[in-house]
Amino acid sequence: MVTGGGASGVRWTLVVPVKDARLGKTRLAEHLDDPGRIALVRAMAADTLAAAGATAQVDRLVVVTGDPEVARLAPGTVGADVDVVAETHPRGLDAAVRAGLARARALDPGNGVGVLLGDLPALRPDDLAAALDAATVHLRSFVPDTDGTGTTLLLALPGADVEPCFGPGSARAHTDRGHVPLDVPAGSTVRRDVDVRKDLQAVRLLGPGPRTRAVLDELGPAEQAG
Numbered sequence: 030m031v032t033g034g035g036a037s038g039v040r041w042t043l044v045v046p047v048k049d050a051r052l053g054k055t056r057l058a059e060h061l062d063d064p065g066r067i068a069l070v071r072a073m074a075a076d077t078l079a080a081a082g083a084t085a086q087v088d089r090l091v092v093v094t095g096d097p098e099v100a101r102l103a104p105g106t107v108g109a110d111v112d113v114v115a116e117t118h119p120r121g122l123d124a125a126v127r128a129g130l131a132r133a134r135a136l137d138p139g140n141g142v143g144v145l146l147g148d149l150p151a152l153r154p155d156d157l158a159a160a161l162d163a164a165t166v167h168l169r170s171f172v173p174d175t176d177g178t179g180t181t182l183l184l185a186l187p188g189a190d191v192e193p194c195f196g197p198g199s200a201r202a203h204t205d206r207g208h209v210p211l212d213v214p215a216g217s218t219v220r221r222d223v224d225v226r227k228d229l230q231a232v233r234l235l236g237p238g239p240r241t242r243a244v245l246d247e248l249g250p251a252e253q254a255g
Contacts, residue, residue, distance in 0.1 A: 038165075039086065039140070039141045039161070039164075039165045039186060039187070040086060040087075040088045040137075040139070040140045040141065041086050041087050041088065041140055041141045041142070041143055041161055041184075042087075042088055042089045042090075042091060042133040042136065042137040042140045042141070042142050042143075043081055043087055043089070043090050043091070043109075043133075043142070043143045043144070043145045044090075044091045044093060044126060044129030044130055044132075044133055044142065044143065044144045044145070045074075045077065045078060045081065045090055045091070045092050045093070045129075045144075045145050045146075045147050046092075046093045046094070046116075046122055046125040046126055046129060046144070046146070046147060047070075047074045047092060047093070047094040047096055047099045047147040048070075048094070048095070048096070048119070048122075048125075048147075049094070049095040049096045049116075049119070050066075050067040050068075050070035050071045050074075050096050050098070050099070051063075051067055051096075052119075053066075053067075053070045054066055054069070054070050054148070054223070054224070056224055056225050057069070057225070057226065057229075060226050061248065065244070065247075065248050068244050068247075069241070069244050069245070069248070070096075070148075071096065071098050071099060071102075071240075072150065072238075072240035072241045072243070072244040073147065073148050073149070073150040073223060073237075073240075073241050074094075074096075074099050074147040074148070075099075075102055075238070075240045076149075076150045076151075076152070076237060076238025076239070076240050076241045077145065077146075077147050077148065077149045077150060077152055077238075078090060078092065078103060078106045078111075078147070079106060079107070079108075079238060079240075080149070080152035080153060080154050080157065080238065081106075081108075081109065081145055081152065081154075081157060082106040082107055082108030082109040082111070083107065083108045083154040084108070084109075084154040084157045084158050084161070085154070085158055086158060086161045086162075087108070087109045087157075087161075088109055088110065088137060088140060089109050089110040089111070089112060089133070089136060089137055089140075090103070090106060090109050090110070090111045090112070091111075091112045091113075091114060091129045091132050091133045091136070092111060092112070092113045092114065092129075092147075093113075093114040093116055093125045093126070093128055093129040094113065094114075094115070094116055095115070095116035095117065095119050100113050100115065112132060112136060114128055114129055114132050116128070122193075122195045122196065123193045123194065123195055123196075126144050126183075126191075126193040126195065127193065129144070130142055130144070130191055130193075138187075139187055140187060141161075141164070141165075141184060141185060141186045141187050142184070142185055142191060143161075143164075143182060143183060143184040143185070143191075144182070144183040144184075144191065144193060144195075145157075145181070145182050146180075146181050146182070146222055148222045148223045148224075149181060149218065149219065149221065149222055149223075150223065150232055150237040150238050150240075150241035151218045151221055151232045151235035151236055151237045151238070151241075152218045152219065152221075152238070153218045156213075156217045156218045156219050157182075157218075157219055159213070159217070160172050160182060160211060160213050160217070160219050161184070163211045163212065163213065164184040164186075164211060165186070167184075167186075167208075167209040167211075168185065168186050168189045168207075169184065169185045169186075169189055169190075169191070169192070169206075169207050169208040169209065170183075170184045170185075170208055170209045170210070170211050171183045171184060171200070171203045171204075171208040171209070171210060171211065172210075172211050172213050172217075172219050172220060173200045173210055173213075173220065174200075174220050174221075174222050175215065175220045175221055175222075175231075177200060178197070178198060178199075178200050178201070179197075179198075179199050179200060179222070180195060180199040180200055180203055181219055181220055181221075181222050182219055183195075183203060183208060184208075185208075192206035192207065192208065194206060218235055221235060229245070233245065
């Protein structure tokens with residue numbers, strides 16, 4: 030049954046916000062030096078983009094970033110078209126998301142839109158495809174993170190508004206704004222973002238993308254220690 034104006038065969042434009050790696054993932058700084066942390070943030074973003082670009086229902090990625098290296102690499106993503114929005118004056122994640130959503134709606138007004146966080150280094154195209162399929166029966170929806178309190182993917186069908194409210198407790202905030210939590214399996218790679226070291230260890234077990242794997246291998250024991 031379609032809930033709230035669902036659709037079938039929806040094509041998607043996904044906004045991927047990526048914070049300047051020099052400022053990102055500061056909770057990993059206790060375990061990683063700055064060059065390692067910066068390299069890891071950029072590698073995770075690249076692997077996230079690669080998986081999203083390879084997902085069948087995704088037509089375009091709108092990458093919002095103030096990171097010059099991410100901006101340089103993003104257009105080389107294979108699969109979906111890629112549009113880069115320069116975040117020259119960072120005003121926070123929700124502001125970056127809104128800028129990306131405005132560009133997405135202007136470029137592809139007939140598509141559904143989504144916000145995919147850029148720190149999903151183990152993301153697999155089939156997992157993302159399954160989440161997008163599940164979203165077609167809800168006007169607005171989202172995928173909670175592994176802990177169930179955050180949000181990794183926020184979605185709206187064509188013509189519907191997205192109500193971004195990222196940050197601590199975003200799962201509850203998005204529910205309150207009319208986004209339905211999708212019944213995505215706990216082990217789905219769409220739910221496994223990276224904030225702290227235990228997340229990196231879980232990503233290791235899932236199998237990260239090649240760029241992230243190369244950085245983790247180079248970091249070695251400093252990252253792997255309990």
